[in-house]
Amino acid sequence: MTIHSGGGARILIIDDEPQIRKLLKVTLQAHRFDIHEAEAGEAGIYQASIVHPDLIVLDLGLPDMSGMDVLRRIREWSSVPIIVLTAKEREEDKIAALDGGADDYVTKPFGMGELLARIRVALRHVASSVQEPVLRFGPLVIDLAQRLVELDGSRVKLTPTEYDLLKTLATNAGKVMTQRQLLQQVWGGHHYESDSHYLRIYIGHLRKKLEEDPTRPRFIETEPGIGYRFLSQD
Amino acid sequence: MTIHSGGGARILIIDDEPQIRKLLKVTLQAHRFDIHEAEAGEAGIYQASIVHPDLIVLDLGLPDMSGMDVLRRIREWSSVPIIVLTAKEREEDKIAALDGGADDYVTKPFGMGELLARIRVALRHVASSVQEPVLRFGPLVIDLAQRLVELDGSRVKLTPTEYDLLKTLATNAGKVMTQRQLLQQVWGGHHYESDSHYLRIYIGHLRKKLEEDPTRPRFIETEPGIGYRFLSQD
DNA sequence: AGGCTTTCTCGCAGAACTTCCGGAATCCCC
């Protein structure tokens, strides 16, 4: 579950050691994260303020200022998850960082797999507010999370089967869905060609509720002998 | 989910070793947490469903079932923060637990100060997610902190179940809550689809107390065949 | 006793399924 549907989440790395930065950058980019870097505290704070990362990996041992100060300064205005990465193993340091606003504390040497897992945990916490699967086709809006369908700004009431059918058509917009595919997706079990009349009924219902002129469909086009296709644009 | 302001947060400890349990219990109680205990997996899942803890400390090495299974079972219906506490240091175990729904992973032997700090971090997350403890929907005001509901300025008396149901609906305003989700959130993990009559009863009670015209709901909308949705606007 | 929760029954509205029929396109045969 990534945050941004297209690319991965934006991650800012604040670390002064070039080889660690390089390692983190390469590995995280391989996992489709969008990486920004800073090699000092002030630069890190500045970067955080302009790129608005979804997560920050912060090394506490910085040349220009204390990592704890960086933490505090960022926490003054942002609640972005911060994973502290450091060589300091003393418990007081861990407690200070965690109570200072850090969301996790990983000591070097660290396993990259574990760090990735902890990054996923931190991103999971904010994921709900960022993820928003909404399909838009001109005047038609399908909100999969809220299970809402709007046409020209007003809500359209759909029965469960109607909604499921529209959803499978719209998520595969552009390509033809065979009758068999639709029957299996929407009705689930093993339905045969004889049941394809169900489809015509519910396609009819959908067109009646969505199309202005059901004889000239804007959204659902029938592909004779094959199935149906959801048009991405007029 | 709510952190109780008077006493500390409720913490459930699931661990089979009596001395560890004792140590955790005494220390956490000294920090004014409200402690519940379970010494096996099944018992832990059951406890979690009835005491609704604000946080769970889970030992992965349990006698009756795999700790990972406990994790998964609880995650089926609850998003309570879970801190895994274990002797397993292998990176694959950490990754599996974190990706399996754990919020943190602490290996034994552990420093009690660090564990406490990590508990504070986890609790901070749920506290910040309920940043606005007062929900307002037109004439309806729900004060989550005081467990109080007002309609048109006058107090509405709700039973515990009615309040819990309203709370879960209102905190997820806009999106559909399936009957299964509602049953698991409000009643705990043991209820299945067959118990959906409960829902209808209590939805009826809520509508009778909140809606002027229960046949034309302003707040609680039923989504036939799916569940219910709390309307964000009139 | 009183309130809260659970259980049960019943009526009803709407959804799902079924059947029948008309119209359009295609194919086939002459």
Added chain:
DNA sequence: GGGGATTCCGGAAGTTCTGCGAGAAAGCCT
């Protein structure tokens, strides 16, 4: 190339059935 037969799609009935809501009554806790 034209006419009939076939095929396929779409609409309009009617029937069944699932799911929701309301009322009432029986446990259960304080």
